[in-house]
Amino acid sequence: MVNRVSRSSENHYLPAHEIRKKLDSREISSSELTNDTISRISAIDGEINAVLKTTAETALESASAADRRLRGSGPEPGPLTGIPILVKDNMSTAGIETTAASRILSGYVPPFDAEVVSRLNEAGAVIVGKGNLDEFAMGSSNEHSAFGPVKNPWDTNRVPGGSSGGPAAAVAAGECAVALGSDTGGSIRQPAALCGVVGMKPTYGLVSRYGLIAFASSLDQIGPITRDVRDCADVLNVIASHDSKDSTSVKAPFKDFGAKLGESVDGMRLGVPKEYLVDGIEPGVRTAFEEAVEELRSQGATIEETSLPLTNQALAVYYIIAPSEASANLSRYDGMKYGASVADGLTTAAEVSQHTRGEMFGDEVKRRILIGTYALSAGYYDAYYKKAQQVRTLIRQEFIEAFGRFDALITPTSPSVAFEIGAKMDDPLQMYLADICTIPVNIAGLPAISVPCGMSEGLPVGLQVIGPQFGDRTVLQVAHAYEQVTNWHRSHPPL
Numbered sequence: 001m002v003n004r005v006s007r008s009s010e011n012h013y014l015p016a017h018e019i020r021k022k023l024d025s026r027e028i029s030s031s032e033l034t035n036d037t038i039s040r041i042s043a044i045d046g047e048i049n050a051v052l053k054t055t056a057e058t059a060l061e062s063a064s065a066a067d068r069r070l071r072g073s074g075p076e077p078g079p080l081t082g083i084p085i086l087v088k089d090n091m092s093t094a095g096i097e098t099t100a101a102s103r104i105l106s107g108y109v110p111p112f113d114a115e116v117v118s119r120l121n122e123a124g125a126v127i128v129g130k131g132n133l134d135e136f137a138m139g140s141s142n143e144h145s146a147f148g149p150v151k152n153p154w155d156t157n158r159v160p161g162g163s164s165g166g167p168a169a170a171v172a173a174g175e176c177a178v179a180l181g182s183d184t185g186g187s188i189r190q191p192a193a194l195c196g197v198v199g200m201k202p203t204y205g206l207v208s209r210y211g212l213i214a215f216a217s218s219l220d221q222i223g224p225i226t227r228d229v230r231d232c233a234d235v236l237n238v239i240a241s242h243d244s245k246d247s248t249s250v251k252a253p254f255k256d257f258g259a260k261l262g263e264s265v266d267g268m269r270l271g272v273p274k275e276y277l278v279d280g281i282e283p284g285v286r287t288a289f290e291e292a293v294e295e296l297r298s299q300g301a302t303i304e305e306t307s308l309p310l311t312n313q314a315l316a317v318y319y320i321i322a323p324s325e326a327s328a329n330l331s332r333y334d335g336m337k338y339g340a341s342v343a344d345g346l347t348t349a350a351e352v353s354q355h356t357r358g359e360m361f362g363d364e365v366k367r368r369i370l371i372g373t374y375a376l377s378a379g380y381y382d383a384y385y386k387k388a389q390q391v392r393t394l395i396r397q398e399f400i401e402a403f404g405r406f407d408a409l410i411t412p413t414s415p416s417v418a419f420e421i422g423a424k425m426d427d428p429l430q431m432y433l434a435d436i437c438t439i440p441v442n443i444a445g446l447p448a449i450s451v452p453c454g455m456s457e458g459l460p461v462g463l464q465v466i467g468p469q470f471g472d473r474t475v476l477q478v479a480h481a482y483e484q485v486t487n488w489h490r491s492h493p494p495l
């Protein structure tokens, strides 16, 4: 037994494709791995708070089904068969409470699975729990969770980034090899960067949003958080699908997301938009980024500075469009149909709705609802919402034009490393600035990945690779080529 625990503990920091080899050689079973994952979460998550709930019982059932499949019964196993996975708690899981880290949804048990959850189950993956997040995915630090902040495993006085802080911290802390996050303005890539793991937002529409608790529907996209780029491609191959239940779902014009992994970047044209090296960028982030640029150049890529002047408008556009959509999406939480309800002593539906929303939504969510309602109101709609949509089109065109000259763009993922818990809580604008490098990508619906590219003050730095629409394979190719000659993705916190 002692042997088994020490043997499996070597697995805590392995990527899924290496764990999979051990499953295939029967060095370990999925049931052992799942037990080990759940014990590790209970042993260390008290310090991190990345996991809101573990689902031991259903996970062990899925694990034994995966073990049977790996031993030849049932459908052919795939890369994720038997692999433990954490799912951000804004994705619906049938029979398992799904809260979006909001008090207003506490006690809500969805009667259906999100499409991504069905896809994972079909692939034989083992869902081990639900990851913490900023309430309704609104935030960049995970401090806006109703269930307490997530701590960065590299330094527990610091934030993990947000809003997928739980999934990113869990992968970084060796609690699981793979997690799913959602990204509306950077919520996969920014926490991946701050926690030293890989995170990708696919092209808008490639992954079904069915069953994802909506924040801003024209921007939201689900994607993987993993230890390396190969795993990221493997997860995308499972979760990307055309889904008639999501009207914005598209059919990918290609099949295998990993098709270009291993291809060199020699001869590729990469652009560095100077607006992303903003004034406030930390010197350590700039240095790590510049070294990554040199690395790609030494592999034969042609790298040139370029300019995307509308980048500077992206934050303003986002903070009109995202809250506007949020104000409409969140109007369904009225204390009647789902989750919590404040009704004691109240007589009218309007009163119940008012009290439930007033008492159960957190401050950041209320701030977004107010901004969004204002931007959509008669008299302001043209000045704010309509104008923001027009600028959105221009931003998209600016990217299209840049991709006439470049195969991909490279930038830092975040202007800073993980900041201290509490540092930006009193200043929403400073918090919003944390997303300056990630937001334009959502506005234009493009694919982008963050891969670890160095350390500054003992904390991880991320390199972002942005591709044209449906350039997901190119983005993975560039990130993979970079990863092959560096070791940053292999370093992990001392937990």
Ligand code: GLN
Binding pocket: 137, 138, 139, 140, 162, 163, 182, 183, 184, 185, 186, 187, 188, 215, 322, 435
């Ligand atoms: N931090 C951004 C926000 O608060 C992005 C969040 C996200 O991508 N879900 O809106």
